[in-house]
Structure formats: structure tokens, C-alpha cells
Amino acid sequence: MDHTAQNxxxxxxxxxxxAAKATQRQSPSGKSSSNADSTRVEHVPIPDxxxxxxxxxxxxxxxxxxxxxxGRPSSRRLLDESLPKSKVIGLVAQRDEDEENPNPSGxxxxxxxxxxxxxxxxxxxxxxxxxxxxxxIRIKKITxxxxxxxxxxxxxxxxxxxxxxxxAGVSQIKEQSRQLIEATPNVPEQAxxxxxxxxxxxxxxxxLATNLNLDVQQKQDLLEELDVAKRIRAVHQYVSNHLEIANxxxxxxxxxxxxxxxxxxxxxxxxxxxxxxxxxxESEDGTEQTIIDLRKRLEEADPPQKVITEAQRDLDRLETIxxxxxxxxxxxxxxxxxxxxxxxxxxxxxxxxxxARKTLDKDxxxxxxxxxxxxxxxxxxxxxxxxxxxxxxxxxxxxxxxxSLGQSIADALGRQxxxxxxxxxxxxxxxxxxxxxxxxxxxxRIIQExxxxxxxxxxxxxxxIDKVGADFRGDPASALLExxxxxxxxxxxxxxxxxxxxxxxxxxxTTANYMGTVPPALKDRMEVIDIPGYxxxxxxxxxxxxxxxRQIKENGxxxxxxxxxxxxxxxxxxxxxxxAGVRELERQIxxxxxxxxxDVAELPKRSKRRWTVDADLVRKHLGPEKYVRELDIRVxxxxxxxxxxxxxxxxxxxxxxxTAYPGKGxxxxxxxxxxxxxxxxxxxMSLFKTRAxxxxxxxxxxxxxxxxxxxxxxxxxxxxxxxxxxxxxxxxSLMLDIPSRPKLxxxxxxxxxxxxxxxxxxxxKTLAASRAGIRTVLLPQLNKGSLEEIDPQVKKKMKFIxxxxxxxxxxxxxxKQQLAKAKKRFKTSLPSK
Numbered sequence: 001m002d003h004t005a006q007n008x009x010x011x012x013x014x015x016x017x018x019a020a021k022a023t024q025r026q027s028p029s030g031k032s033s034s035n036a037d038s039t040r041v042e043h044v045p046i047p048d049x050x051x052x053x054x055x056x057x058x059x060x061x062x063x064x065x066x067x068x069x070x071g072r073p074s075s076r077r078l079l080d081e082s083l084p085k086s087k088v089i090g091l092v093a094q095r096d097e098d099e100e101n102p103n104p105s106g107x108x109x110x111x112x113x114x115x116x117x118x119x120x121x122x123x124x125x126x127x128x129x130x131x132x133x134x135x136x137i138r139i140k141k142i143t144x145x146x147x148x149x150x151x152x153x154x155x156x157x158x159x160x161x162x163x164x165x166x167x168a169g170v171s172q173i174k175e176q177s178r179q180l181i182e183a184t185p186n187v188p189e190q191a192x193x194x195x196x197x198x199x200x201x202x203x204x205x206x207x208l209a210t211n212l213n214l215d216v217q218q219k220q221d222l223l224e225e226l227d228v229a230k231r232i233r234a235v236h237q238y239v240s241n242h243l244e245i246a247n248x249x250x251x252x253x254x255x256x257x258x259x260x261x262x263x264x265x266x267x268x269x270x271x272x273x274x275x276x277x278x279x280x281x282e283s284e285d286g287t288e289q290t291i292i293d294l295r296k297r298l299e300e301a302d303p304p305q306k307v308i309t310e311a312q313r314d315l316d317r318l319e320t321i322x323x324x325x326x327x328x329x330x331x332x333x334x335x336x337x338x339x340x341x342x343x344x345x346x347x348x349x350x351x352x353x354x355x356a357r358k359t360l361d362k363d364x365x366x367x368x369x370x371x372x373x374x375x376x377x378x379x380x381x382x383x384x385x386x387x388x389x390x391x392x393x394x395x396x397x398x399x400x401x402x403x404s405l406g407q408s409i410a411d412a413l414g415r416q417x418x419x420x421x422x423x424x425x426x427x428x429x430x431x432x433x434x435x436x437x438x439x440x441x442x443x444x445r446i447i448q449e450x451x452x453x454x455x456x457x458x459x460x461x462x463x464x465i466d467k468v469g470a471d472f473r474g475d476p477a478s479a480l481l482e483x484x485x486x487x488x489x490x491x492x493x494x495x496x497x498x499x500x501x502x503x504x505x506x507x508x509x510t511t512a513n514y515m516g517t518v519p520p521a522l523k524d525r526m527e528v529i530d531i532p533g534y535x536x537x538x539x540x541x542x543x544x545x546x547x548x549x550r551q552i553k554e555n556g557x558x559x560x561x562x563x564x565x566x567x568x569x570x571x572x573x574x575x576x577x578x579x580a581g582v583r584e585l586e587r588q589i590x591x592x593x594x595x596x597x598x599d600v601a602e603l604p605k606r607s608k609r610r611w612t613v614d615a616d617l618v619r620k621h622l623g624p625e626k627y628v629r630e631l632d633i634r635v636x637x638x639x640x641x642x643x644x645x646x647x648x649x650x651x652x653x654x655x656x657x658x659t660a661y662p663g664k665g666x667x668x669x670x671x672x673x674x675x676x677x678x679x680x681x682x683x684x685m686s687l688f689k690t691r692a693x694x695x696x697x698x699x700x701x702x703x704x705x706x707x708x709x710x711x712x713x714x715x716x717x718x719x720x721x722x723x724x725x726x727x728x729x730x731x732x733s734l735m736l737d738i739p740s741r742p743k744l745x746x747x748x749x750x751x752x753x754x755x756x757x758x759x760x761x762x763x764x765k766t767l768a769a770s771r772a773g774i775r776t777v778l779l780p781q782l783n784k785g786s787l788e789e790i791d792p793q794v795k796k797k798m799k800f801i802x803x804x805x806x807x808x809x810x811x812x813x814x815x816k817q818q819l820a821k822a823k824k825r826f827k828t829s830l831p832s833k
Contacts, residue, residue, distance in 0.1 A: 044134055046113045050090040051082040052139070052149035056097035059219035060112040061206035062133040070127040072100070078148035079119065079127060087116050090137060090153060093220055104142045104149070110156065110224045113137045133206075136223065158202055161229030169229075170201050173236045176243050177208055183246040205231045212238050270322065287323050290332070291315060297339035304343070307499045311338050330436060337443060337497065342456045346505065350414035351382040359412040364401050365542045370394065370529050374409055377507075388486040393465070393510045393523075396531030397650030397764070399581015402511040406461035409509065416458040418449035423464035428474030431483065433496035443496040446483060446503070457505035465522075466512035466648075477519050484508055484525045514648035532763045533580025533650040535770055535793050536573055543569045547586045555593040562596050564589075564613045571615040575625035578771065580650025580764070588622060595621040639734030641813065642745040643726030644769055644777070645718065646761025651768030653745065654723065655712050658730040663706025671711030674719025680750070681709055684728035687752055687806065688735065694807075695736060695819065696826035707731065722759035724750035725778070728806055729813050736822040738814045745769050746778035746809065754806045762786035770794045778803055778812055 053075055060066060068091075070076055082089060092111030094102045114131040121127055136156040144150035174195065181192050191211070198204045209222040209231075218238070225231040298311050314331055321328045350356070356378055360371045377390055394402040403419070410417035425431075433444035442448070449460060468477045482488050489503035515523060534542065548564045572592075577584045596611050603609060611617070619625070639658040644651060669681050685707070692699050709727060711718055725748040733740055747765055749757040758780045769777055779786075781802040787795075803809050810819060 044088065044115060046088060046135065046137065046153070046155060047086060048152055048154075049143070049150060050088065050113065050137070050153050051078050052090045052092055052107070052111070052142070052151050053078055054094045054102055054107060054149070055091055056094050057216060059093050059209075059216060059223055060091040060114055060131065060133050061210045061219075061223060062112055062135050063203045063206055064210045065117070065130060065132045066210070067128060067130050070129060074101070074146075074148045076125075076127055079116070079129070083116060083119065088113055088134070089116060089131075090114075090139075090151065091131065091133075092139065093216055097216065104145065107139070107149075108220055108224075110136060110138050110220075112223070113153070136226075156226060159227045159229075161201060161227070161232065166201075166229050166232070169232055169236060170204065173208070173232060173239055174198075174204065176236070176239050180239060180243045180246055183243065183250050201232055202228045205235045208235050208239060212242060214238060266322070273324075291318060294318075294332075294335050294339060298335070301339050301341065302344050303338065303341070304500075307338060307343070310499055311335060326439070330439075330441070334436060334496070337447075337451065338499075340451055341447070341497075341501065342450065342454055343501075345455050346457045347413075347415045347455045349378070349381055349385075350412070351378055353378055353382075356412040360408055363408040363411075363546075364405055365545060366534070366538055367401065367405065367531060370405060370531065373527075373529060374412065378413070388504050391484050391486060391508045391510075391526050393512060393515075393526035393528045394531055395512050395515060395528050397513060397533050397580035397648070399579060399583035400531050400533060401581070402531060403461065403463055406459060406509050406511075409507070410459035413459065413507070415507070416453040416455050417461070418453045418458045419461045419463060420445045420449060421463045422476070423467040424469060425476045426469040426471045426473060428476045428479040429495070431476050431479035433494040435495050436498070441496055444494050446492070447494045447497055447501065450501070450503075450506075456502065457507070459507045459509060462508060462510040464512070465510040466514050466517045477522050481521055481525065484510070484522065530763070530789075532791075533767045533771075534582060535767060535791055536570075537793050538791075539573050539577075539582055539585055540566065540569050542582050543573070543585060543589060547582065547589050551586065551590045551593045555590065555597045557593060557597055557600065560610065561600065562593065562611050562613065567615045568592075568613040568618050571618040572622070575627060576618075576622055578627045580767065592618060592621045636739055636742075638737050638739045639730055641726045641730040641733060641740045642772075642774065643723045644745050644747040644765035645720065645722065646764050651761065651764035651766070653768050653772040653774070654718070654726070656723065656726045656730040657710045657712065658727075658734040659708050659710075660705045660734055661708070662704060665703045666706045668706065668708045669710075670708070671713070672717050673711060674717065676721055677711075677719050677723055680721050680724035681727045683750060683752055684724055684731055687728055687750060687754060688731050690752070691732075691754065691806070692735075694823075696823045697735060698826065707734070720759075721749040721757075722747045722761075724748065725756055725806070725809055729809055732810055733814060736814070736819070738818045738822055740813050741776070741815065743773060743775040744778070744813060745772075745774045745776070746813065748778070748780040748783075748803070748809075750806060756780045756803050756805060756809065758782035763789045763791075766790050766794055766798065766800075770797055775799060776801065776812075778809055780804075 053070075055068065058066075070079060078089070090111055091114050092107045095106050095108065096102070099106055113134045113136075115134055116129050116131050118130040119127060120129070136158070137153040138156050140152040140154055142149055142151040177195055178192060181187050181195065195204075195207070198207055205222070205228065209219055212235075214222075222231055222234060225234065295315060298308070298315075303311070314335055318328065318331050318335065321331065353375055356375060357371070360367075360374065364371075373390075373392065380387055394405065396402055406419065407417050429444065431444045431446060433447060434441035443451075446460075450456065450458070453460075462480070465477075465480075468480075470477065482492060483503065486504060489506075491500040492503045493500050510526060512518060515528065544564070544566075548569070549559065552559060552562050569589075572585060572588045576588045579585070592613060596613075599611075600609075639660075641656045643654040643656050645654050646652075667681070667685055669678055673681070689699060689702070709730065711723075725746050728750055729740065729746065732738075747759055747762075749759055751757065762779065762783050763786065766777060775797070776799045778801050781804045784802055787800060790800075801812050803812065
């Protein structure tokens with residue numbers, strides 16, 4: 001057995017490892033032996049020749065009591081032969097603690113003379129002794145090596161410290177030592193009492209050096225330090241380091257204990273919750289079963305590997321989260337979304353072109369351009385099944401069947417149909433979804449509709465794309481750029497989903513009334529198909545095939561009891577509607593059917609009375625005509641010209657009115673006219689002044705007359721350059737006192753050189769002219785190509801005249817003979833030179 005201080009304390013008990021065994025010897029008064037009992041300790045005679053007991057793994061200090069285990073045979077013989085003669089022996093630390101039989105050079109020069117207070121022999125022939133350090137000694141010469149060391153020794157004298165700085169250091173080391181003892185677990189209670197009763201600085205340093213957890217070399221350095229002030233400073237440094245470590249350990253222990261206590265509390269509460277659920281008859285393993293079902297559903301969904309990896313990570317997290325936690329419900333909803341999305345579920349396209357044509361014709365009349373484009377898509381899909389879905393934009397006025405056309409397209413293809421109304425959307429999260437960090441976060445509308453459709457290739461209609469707004473929450477139109485790009489939407493990432501989803505097989509169909517509000521980048525991603533308004537003949541056909549049968553059924557009537565004649569339908573179209581679509585037409589037909597249904601409800605059950613809806617019955621139920629054709633009345637007066645405009649609700653007929661009265665030559669514009677239209681009126685006035693001489697018109701008459709130009713329907717905003725021709729003609733008609741020809745309308749932009757430039761919306765404008773009863777339309781020569789798009793029925797009813805200059809416009813609008821007469825009249829009225 002090694003000669004070491006026996007230490008039964010655990011190694012993690014703190015810096016004071018030997019405090020329980022190595023303490024200052026106490027006197028009955030409570031003072032340390034260095035003071036109260038110093039005579040017995042310090043005046044024990046130290047022989048010059050002492051037996052030397054090598055010790056390892058520890059260093060003995062004066063004034064301390066320490067147990068030692070003696071196991072080496074030479075050491076046991078030393079005790080057996082020396083103790084009967086003298087209780088004082090020398091304790092010297094050996095340099096190499098692994099050396100079993102050290103040489104004299106393997107011992108330190110300075111050690112401690114100690115008194116053996118007690119000796120106990122153990123059954124295994126080892127010996128335990130309790131020794132008390134007396135004083136420092138120095139080995140002068142070893143006189144015997146075998147069987148044990150005997151050496152000449154001398155007492156070592158210390159140099160005591162003094163001064164205020166020294167006293168302050170002693171006080172501080174004592175205070176820090178007190179804190180260290182309090183912060184160290186498993187320290188005996190008497191250690192603090194012993195510490196506070198030590199008055200001698202040298203003994204204080206030795207006591208702390210003995211009990212601090214230092215290695216042998218550090219303790220030997222303190223033993224060999226004879227300057228008490230330096231020893232105090234060295235021990236002070238060790239105490240400070242140990243105190244810092246102890247405080248840190250104490251904090252860590254408190255944190256760990258708090259965490260353990262909180263986990264224990266949660267565990268107990270969870271167990272109690274399980275017991276309550278069991279008493280209520282609820283399943284204990286509901287959470288576990290939910291996770292098992294989710295794993296199974298995710299495997300059946302067969303998403304891409306990246307999605308599987310993400311889902312597996314979240315499933316592992318879900319197993320560790322308590323069901324009562326808000327994160328649990330959020331994560332559960334996210335995983336259910338992943339499991340429900342149709343990653344690999346597609347509708348099989350019905351590629352029968354004849355069937356597709358019949359389906360489209362059954363639900364919608366006309367719209368040949370849209371139907372042809374869908375048939376082309378089916379033909380391409382038949383030849384190339386892996387092709388991308390088209391991005392179509394149906395552009396047209398309200399009520400022409402754009403939205404219902406989406407459902408018909410889905411039926412023709414055999415696909416699911418999903419519709420998203422974009423009107424008024426201002427938050428781009430409606431498209432991309434909300435991040436899962438927010439409470440109540442949801443995926444975007446795109447992913448939600450895909451989830452409801454149950455397939456990854458539905459026909460998805462984005463309705464009213466021109467009415468998307470933007471504010472501080474983002475720009476939804478910009479978010480649609482990725483969705484509506486066939487080369488990007490194969491990896492669309494919804495913020496809530498946070499994994500790519502393939503939208504390339506979806507057929508996106510958008511609708512719009514006016515493309516002016518659609519961002520150019522978004523417009524560039526769509527194939528725009530114009531759907532103009534219907535002619536009166538088209539409306540009559542639509543009413544006969546679709547609207548009348550639907551309203552008869554919805555109002556509880558039968559076709560045999562309520563029969564509509566063509567004259568009744570024409571009466572509704574001509575006198576009670578004025579629109580590009582057929583919504584108002586259906587409402588008026590429904591009003592007539594409801595009135596008939598009220599009459600039927602008052603009849604006896606067996607009555608077989610039938611109603612034939614003609615023009616008279618329509619007027620009876622709808623009242624006086626709402627719209628009267630006023631063309632002939634309004635254009636009989638000079639200064640009134642009919643213009644054509646294109647609006648988001650289709651083509652419109654505008655009456656441009658001009659009047660003159662005494663004034664100062666100013667021009668007034670009214671009728672909620674926009675800036676562009678105001679500039680057109682200014683250009684028209686300037687152009688007339690430059691052409692006045694060709695009519696022998698005296699410009700001096702304009703200096704004392706004001707001109708007022710008004711466009712009726714003042715509640716409706718109006719703008720654009722296409723009214724330039726009509727404004728110029730109205731001014732010329734007023735100044736030349738020639739009324740415009742009846743049932744004639746015009747459109748076109750003018751220049752200061754008198755040219756007529758092309759404008760847009762020719763198809764919609766001509767339809768509006770046809771509805772209003774116009775028979776002649778003046779168009780710019782450069783719009784000749786647009787005539788091919790005009791409905792054949794409209795071409796038959798109307799005459800189109802192409803013009804290049806304003807002179808040609810006046811010839812057709814006012815008449816050559818009338819212009820000649822006006823010129824002759826102005827010439828005769830001019831003063832003679």
C-alpha cells in the first residue's frame with residue numbers, strides 16, 4: 001500500500017478533499033493548537049537524527065492532523081523499531097509517486113517532522129497511523145538507506161510577514177476561504193470553525209494548502225516557501241481559482257436541478273393527464289396511433305425524396321412534443337397537408353377531340369376562338385403527353401361566359417376544376433402561403449385548391465386577375481409570376497409547405513375585363529384570348545338555348561306551360577338590356593318567369609293554362625322600356641357626333657356634344673374627361689383653326705365666342721385618344737352649322753397635321769355600335785386588318801368606311817354638298833375688301 005492520505009470522500013466533492021481528515025488540532029477553548037496548545041506542539045524536541053518515512057500523493061504540513069496508510073515492508077519496520085524510542089518521525093514526499101523503493105535523490109529536501117498519535121494494525125498486515133505535523137525540517141545528510149532511511153535534519157526558520165497590505169491579504173484569503181467552504185458540498189461542519197479560529201497567517205496558509213485540491217508539486221512548493229507573505233499570496237491565488245470554479249459548478253448544478261425538476265413536473269402532469277384520459281374512456285395511445293397513421297399515409301402519397309426527408313424529420317419531432325403544446329397541432333396539420341397533397345395522382349385526359357367539341361358547344365354558344373385553342377391543346381397532348389399545360393387569359397367584358405368556360409374546359413378534358421377569385425386580394429401570402437412560425441398559418445390558395453381537387457393536374461381558373469391589388473403586405477401579382485411561368489412552376493415552393501410542388505401539369509386559365517391594370521411581366525406569361533361581347537343575334541341564340549330553359553327550371557315552370565317566342569326575347573334584348581354580356585338579359589328573363597310562376601301558384605291545381613311570352617307580355621311584366629334608341633333625336637342638332645369607346649365592360653357609344661356662346665374664345669371640357677382626352681380636344685380645336693380657311697370660316701368669330709365640349713354620362717370616367725376624330729367633327733359640325741349624318745359613328749386618333757391614326761378595341765366598339773343601331777362606322781385606314789375580327793353578322797348590318805385624314809372624315813360625316821354650301825355661305829358673309 002502506498003503511503004498516502006486516506007481519502008474516502010468522492011472525487012467530485014470540491015476543492016476541500018482532505019478537510020474531513022486533515023484539520024488543525026483543537027484545544028478545549030476552540031482555538032487551534034498553534035495558539036492555545038502551542039507549548040505541547042511547538043516545544044516537542046526534534047532529534048537531529050530522524051527516521052525518514054517517504055510518502056507519495058500527498059504533502060504533510062505543520063499543524064495539521066492526517067491519517068496515513070503504511071504498506072511497504074521497509075516503512076512498517078521503521079515504525080516498529082522507531083516508535084518505542086520516539087514518537088517523532090520525518091515525513092518527506094517522494095518526487096516520483098510511481099517509484100516503489102525511492103533512492104535518497106528521489107526525495108525532496110524539505111519535509112515535516114510529525115508526531116505519531118495513533119497506530120492501528122490491519123488484518124492484511126498493513127498499518128494505519130494518524131500523525132500531526134510539528135515543524136518544517138530540511139534533510140542535511142542521509143546516514144542510512146537500509147532497511148529504511150535515517151537522516152540528519154535541521155529545523156527551518158520562517159520569515160513572517162507584516163504591514164497593512166499583508167493583513168488585508170490575510171483577511172481577504174480568510175473571507176474567500178469561508179465562501180469556498182460554503183460553496184463546496186460535503187465539507188465537514190468543523191472545517192469552517194477551524195478556519196475562522198486560526199490567527200497565525202503561517203498556520204492559515206498551511207491549513208488551506210493541506211485541504212485545497214492541489215497536486216503534489218504545488219503543495220511541495222508551498223511547503224518549501226519560507227516567506228510567509230509569499231506563501232499567503234500563492235495560497236490566495238489558489239483559493240480564488242477554486243472559488244471561481246466552485247461558484248460555476250454551483251450555478252451549473254442549480255440549472256441542472258431546475259431543469260430536472262421542471263422535467264419531473266411535466267412528466268408527473270403528463271402521467272396524470274393520461275390517467276384522466278383513461279377515466280374518461282379516451283385512448284391512451286391516440287398520439288402514437290396518429291403518428292403511425294401519418295407515416296402510413298405519407299408512404300401511400302409517395303412524395304419526392306426531399307419531401308420524405310422533411311416529413312421524417314418532423315415526424316420524429318412530433319413524437320417528442322406533448323399533444324397539449326401549440327407546436328404539436330401546427331406540426332400535425334403540416335404533416336397532414338403533406339400526406340393529403342396529390343403528389344403523384346393525376347386525372348387521365350380524355351383526348352377524344354369530337355367529344356371535347358361537343359362538350360364545349362353544349363355549354364357555350366360561339367366563342368369559336370377559345371374552343372379552337374382548347375382543341376389544339378388536346379391535339380398536342382395527344383401527340384406529346386409530357387407537354388406542359390398552357391397559361392390562357394380570357395379577356396372580355398363581364399357576362400360573356402369567361403368563368404363558366406373554365407368548368408366546361410375541365411369537363412371536356414376530364415379533369416377536376418378549381419376556381420380562385422383574385423378580386424380584391426392584396427396579401428401575397430394568399431398565393432405563397434404563410435410561414436409556419438405564425439399562429440393560424442395556412443398554405444396559399446394554390447396549394448389549398450390542389451389539395452381539394454385531389455389531383456396534381458386540375459384546370460385552375462384564376463378569376464379577375466386584373467383586379468389584384470397591392471399594399472404593405474406585398475404584391476400578389478408578383479407572386480403569380482412564378483405560378484404562371486411554365487418553365488418555373490415545376491418547383492413552386494409555398495412558404496407554408498416549404499418543399500417544391502410541381503404545377504407544370506396544371507392548366508391555368510385566368511380571366512380579365514381589362515389588361516391595362518395587369519403588370520407587363522405577368523401579361524407576358526399568358527396567352528391572351530379576346531372574348532368580345534355578343535351581338536343581338538348571339539344573345540337571342542344564347543337566350544333560346546341556355547337562359548330561358550335554365551330560368552324556367554329554376555322558377556318551377558315547364559317548357560310546355562311557359563313558351564317563349566322570338567319576339568319576346570328580342571323585346572328583352574332591345575328594350576331592357578344594354579350590355580356586352582348576357583347577365584342582365586338572364587335577370588330580365590328570370591323576372592318574367594317569376595311573374596308567370598306567381599300567376600301559376602294562384603291557379604287551381606288542375607288548371608292547364610299556358611303562357612306564351614311575346615313582346616306584349618314582356619312589357620306587361622317588366623314595365624316601360626328602359627333603353628330607347630335616341631340616335632336620330634340627338635344627332636339632328638349641329639355639334640353632336642357619335643363616338644365609340646372601349647371600356648373594361650366592353651364597347652360603348654359616346655355622344656360628343658359641342659355648343660358655343662358669347663365669350664372670350666375659351667374652351668371648356670366636361671363629362672369627367674381624363675387628361676389624354678382633354679389633350680385630344682385641345683388638338684382638335686387647334687386642327688380646326690388650321691383648317692378653317694379651307695371652309696372660308698372667319699377665325700375672328702372665335703375670339704368673342706366660348707366653346708363648351710361635353711361628353712354625357714358624366715358619372716362615368718372617360719379617357720383615351722380614340723375620341724379625337726369625334727371631337728374634331730363635333731367642333732366642325734358646330735362651327736359650320738352642319739348636323740352629322742344619322743346612325744353614323746366614328747373612332748380614331750388625330751394629329752395636328754390632320755392624319756387619322758389607328759386605335760384599339762375595334763371589335764368591341766363595332767359590337768357596341770351594332771347594339772345601338774349604328775349603320776355606318778368611320779375607322780382609321782390603318783385599322784383595316786381589324787375588320788377581319790369583326791363578327792360576320794355585324795358586317796352584314798353595318799357599313800365600314802376607312803379614312804386617312806380629317807378631310808375625309810368631314811366629307812363622310814357632314815356630306816360633301818353640305819360642306820360646299822357652308823363654304824359658299826361663309827364666303828358671301830365675309831366683308832368685301
